[in-house]
Amino acid sequence: MEGEFVVKKLLFVLSLLMTFVIMSTVPHVQAMDEIPSEVKLFKNVNIFDGKSDKLLMGYDVLVVRNLIKKIARDIPTSATYDVDVTIGGEKKVQVLSGYDSNTYTIYVKDGEAKTEKKQVKVNVIDCGSRTLMPGLIEGHGHLQMNGVSLADIENNRNWEELAVRSAAKAKMALMSGFTTWRDMGGMSAGLKKSIDAGVVDGPRIYPSGAFIGPTGSHADFRNFTTPNETVYGCNSAGSRLGMTFTADSTDMIKVGARQNFMQGATQIKIMSSGGVASAFDPWQLDAYSAEEIRAAVEVAEAYGSYVASHAYSKKSILRCLNNGVKTIEHGFMFDGDIAKLMKKKDAYMTTNIHAFSPYLGEIEAIKSSPASARKAESAQAAFKNYIENVKKYQPKFGFQADCVGGIDSCKKQTDHEIYLSAKLLGNFYTLKSITSVNGEIVALSGDVLNPYFEGPLGVVEEGAYADILLVDGNPLEDITVIGGSEKWFDASPRDGIDTIRIIMKDGKIYKNSL
Ligand SMILES: [Zn+2]
Numbered sequence: 448m449e450g451e452f453v454v455k456k457l458l459f460v461l462s463l464l465m466t467f468v469i470m471s472t473v474p475h476v477q478a479m480d481e482i483p484s485e486v487k488l489f490k491n492v493n494i495f496d497g498k499s500d501k502l503l504m505g506y507d508v509l510v511v512r513n514l515i516k517k518i519a520r521d522i523p524t525s526a527t528y529d530v531d532v533t534i535g536g537e538k539k540v541q542v543l544s545g546y547d548s549n550t551y552t553i554y555v556k557d558g559e560a561k562t563e564k565k566q567v568k569v570n571v572i573d574c575g576s577r578t579l580m581p582g583l584i585e586g587h588g589h590l591q592m593n594g595v596s597l598a599d600i601e602n603n604r605n606w607e608e609l610a611v612r613s614a615a616k617a618k619m620a621l622m623s624g625f626t627t628w629r630d631m632g633g634m635s636a637g638l639k640k641s642i643d644a645g646v647v648d649g650p651r652i653y654p655s656g657a658f659i660g661p662t663g664s665h666a667d668f669r670n671f672t673t674p675n676e677t678v679y680g681c682n683s684a685g686s687r688l689g690m691t692f693t694a695d696s697t698d699m700i701k702v703g704a705r706q707n708f709m710q711g712a713t714q715i716k717i718m719s720s721g722g723v724a725s726a727f728d729p730w731q732l733d734a735y736s737a738e739e740i741r742a743a744v745e746v747a748e749a750y751g752s753y754v755a756s757h758a759y760s761k762k763s764i765l766r767c768l769n770n771g772v773k774t775i776e777h778g779f780m781f782d783g784d785i786a787k788l789m790k791k792k793d794a795y796m797t798t799n800i801h802a803f804s805p806y807l808g809e810i811e812a813i814k815s816s817p818a819s820a821r822k823a824e825s826a827q828a829a830f831k832n833y834i835e836n837v838k839k840y841q842p843k844f845g846f847q848a849d850c851v852g853g854i855d856s857c858k859k860q861t862d863h864e865i866y867l868s869a870k871l872l873g874n875f876y877t878l879k880s881i882t883s884v885n886g887e888i889v890a891l892s893g894d895v896l897n898p899y900f901e902g903p904l905g906v907v908e909e910g911a912y913a914d915i916l917l918v919d920g921n922p923l924e925d926i927t928v929i930g931g932s933e934k935w936f937d938a939s940p941r942d943g944i945d946t947i948r949i950i951m952k953d954g955k956i957y958k959n960s961l
Contacts (some may be wrong), residue, residue: 582626582914589845617649636711656707660718751893786840891960
């Protein structure tokens, strides 16, 4: 009943929906209660649009409400703009389900279109030929996982501490320039809801919910003697907190995937191979069978979404791709066969390039565990052709820093990831991966579940979300202007990134140091 009321209320709001036409540009749908008191004009910028390896020199960018409205040279800076407001037409809108963690997208018919004039102020921001670029998108991170290792989270953190730390981490991510975050497991739907409601500051989040993996896999955080969860039920803190879901059969995998979607996931994350920083699984482990992978894919596709899979070994990567997985996470054994199949399946890969850092052994989870250290060593040797193969085959590659840990360690890890990716794969490839490619990846969550459907993310173009950074210098030539750092663990602590002068998300300015 309450759900029905919510829908009716939204339909009432929709009856007031209006379309802005500024200076004869393309119309844009707008709710009446959100008419901006002013529009924002970035004057005199060079644009990295997320896709091109050349800056567009000497442009202006107009933002109306939360979208990029117009990109042109010499947009007038007069004090007020006449805005044509159109009421009516068919609208694509998001509604809440009965349980408000979830949202769904629907089309609503709204009568005949009528147009009237409104006046709004223009706020001119003189950018002095700085670079304007899309807000950064983390392609694979873990906001709720706040511990030095999986065992630390399992043994030492309760929900309260995790919640407080994850809120602070989300704010840090936004203030480091990340306006969108694909969370690849370990809760975050509640955090997303709180950020969207304006309770705390943070990026847009695409939650995956609990990692789904079999007993003894990279998703199994239990202590050595904790009874098996498939047989004895929910025993570990990881599963009680909703971070992990142990599933040893196709039926259980479907339960896990459905449970995640019920709780607000936008895609599903499975662990189809072993990993390095976990206790029981060799990285070579071929954890899920073809049938098991297909079970997760079947549920995700029923929601119009997709499955992302943690996969290191070639066998596991190929099996994932052949059974419908859309994004390969890590994918260290990437080669020509995988490249060919990825192309055929229109699939993506995100990889944490810091796996190739000379400082990798300093990660606490590796340093504190001789078994993980040995795994890391053998993995680095086995993955030696990765960089060369990526350069050769140029797959659709998304940036990821894969940070598990506290605020300070995640800042350092992300800064180093940006630097190393640019050094090994090039500035443009890295910048594309952290903007437009990750924008394409998050949109794989589909027309129904994608919570941010008003425009594309990760690009600067008319109609895109106004998620914008203004930076000193040109990141295509100098990756340090968006935070890239050669140092990792011995980097100095930092607050924000001084060369990022403006951070805008959804049309709202969170930082302006001009
Ligand atoms: Zn991860």
